[in-house]
Amino acid sequence: MEENFRSTSHILDASNAVISFDPSRIEKTLFTRRGEGLPIEVLGFSYASEEAEAIAREIGRRAAAGAAWHDMAIIYRQNRLSRALEEALLHARVPYEIVGDVGFYQRTAVKDALALLTLSSWPDERQSDEAFRRVANKPARGLGAK
Structure with a gap:
């Protein structure tokens, strides 16, 4: 062992x-x-965003040097780290796939919170219709199609 x-x-x-x-x-x-x-x-960093940006830069550097995207991975122990990493990878245009979890912005709680913010900030906008449909029955209030 x-x-x-x-x-x-x-x-x-x-x-x-x-x-x-x-x-x-x-x-x-x-x-x-x-x-x-x-x-x-x-390496030491003061902020998660600095660390994530450094990781994204290093992955980009290695890809430019000929490494295949699918040969690189980021392993992290706490899901709270995923948001900074996702944002840095998106900003650096590094393709990524999350294995064993969902992306930060794909989590139900985050989608619901964003829908509530959209609905409260722009109640008359077209995107607020979808936001309303997402949160109108959370928690369940018995609202249905009728």
Whole structure:
């Protein structure tokens, strides 16, 4: 259970160093036979938007250097990070696909909130008709076609 078949030793050494601070962890040392690999680069950012823009730039740089879009991935642990990443990728015109979740603006709660804002800001506009249909029966009030 300690051998890692995917990562290089640089990655595993860093992982071992981080998890060693967990006093409740089961003692084990991860290892690999894949060699050292490239050194880890640690970057610090003050804001999620800065980090997301740097990621989008790096992906764009790698694509310009010949890397295929489908060979690159961003892995994040918290869904709250997805919004900044999506916005940066959209702004940089980097094609992306979210796997295992839905995009920030595709979430039901976000669509409902935007519909309410649209309806309250522009009640007489054409787009408010769709916004009304989206939120009129939330929470369920028994409104139907009639």
